[in-house]
Amino acid sequence: MTATTRFPSTPWRNRTRWLVGAVPRRIDWTLVLSVAALSAIGVLLVWAATSGTGDPRDATGHARSQLVHIAIGALVCVAVAAVDYRLPSAYAPVIYAVAVIGLALVLTPLGEVINGSRSWLVIGGFQAQPGEVAKVGLVLGLAMLLGEPRAGEHRPTTRDVLFSLVALAVPLALIMAQPDLGTALVLVAVYMGMLALSGAPARWVVGLLVCGVLAMAAVWWSGLLKDYQIARFTSFVDPAADPRGTGYNANQAKIAVGSGGFNGTGLFQGEHTSGRFVPEQHTDFIFTVAGEELGFIGGTVIIVLLALVIWRVLRIAAECSQPYGRLVCIGVATWLCFQSFINIGMTLGIMPITGLPLPFVSYGGTATIAHLAAIGLVLGIHSRARGFD
Secondary structure, eight states, rough: OOTTTTOOOOHHHHHHHHHHHHHHHHHOOOHHHHHHHHHHHHHHHHHHGGGGSSOOTTTTTHHHHHHHHHHHHHHHHHHHHSSSSOGGGHHHHHHHHHHHHHHHHHHHHHHETTTTTTEEEEEEEEEOOOOHHHHHHHHHHHHHHHHHHTTOOSSHEEEEEEEEHHHHHHHHHHTTTTTTTHHHHHHHHHHHHHHHTTTTOOOHHHHHHHHHHHHHHHHHHHHHHHHHHHHHHHHHGGOOOOTTTTTHHHHHHHHHHHHTTOOOSTTTTHHHHHHHHTTTTTTTTTHHHHHIIHHHHHHHHHHHHHHHHHHHHHHHHHHHHHHHHHHHHHHHHHHHHHHHHHHHHHHHSSSSOOOOOTTTTTTOOOHHHHHHHHHHHHHHHHSSSSSOO
16 A cells, blocks of 8 residues: 555544534634633522522532533534534524424413413423523524525515514414513514614614504503513512512512622522522522622622623624624624513512523523523634634
């Protein structure tokens, strides 16, 4: 065998070559490390929030489960980052369709009512929340509709905007039928953010804002909202009116956050956390645990890390020369920003309680995986954006 003889290609060598080629060529380490730090803090806070059950066997159960969720989410993140974002037709419609089918199945006997909302799909003991998948599917679908102008066009046309409205209306109607007002608000915020920055005619943005306000008023006065949802808004306006009823969650959340002071009481040392005065403190109200046990310093660290994540996503959007990739990043940034603001705001009493988790921090399987998948989309775009194609 001469020195110039080439070995035949083998399946193993082909597979190795594919894996090496799939690794992103650029990694935004600020984004990755910020998400990793938030996830690690989240595990500690979930552990602290659930360790006071009195049963030693369950003291770390939720924390271990959250570690599994993060591990699965990290694998999904890497896999999504390895997919070329310039091929949206290969996966965007599929993810959107899966989300819509899941939302429809929730309304069947396969769905389960939790906290007054039929938002969970239960199959063989496995629970999933299709509303979280719908956020990813909507971002991809809208980016494909608004970020790929037809030949000769440089921005979305009226036809594109109408199609995007249909793409929003289908999952939105299914989510409102559950009803899950928090997820519905996130979808609307994502849509408006992506539409406003897509280059669509300004008249559409202004007109839809006006229609949105009128629609919210119509929903409020038509009786479509459940009693507990109306109570959440009324208690936000005046939490002292019913401190042991509708205003209980908001009052206890503010007391827990305020009791932490500047330095906090110390991890696992919070009286309100261990006493479980705040409902759902390992999910929707996880920030109360940070406020009490880590204090102002810990709460600020979480907010700064979330701001870093959103800033990096927007920075990647600005660097991307392709409208599709840029809109995906804008959708993800709007999603994370809006949801973080609502979650932290409701624990501080400046926003009504809507039942939205804090990204990367709150306990939850589907939500954690969806958030990390969104980061994978952004990392994939960063890897191949502008001059690195």
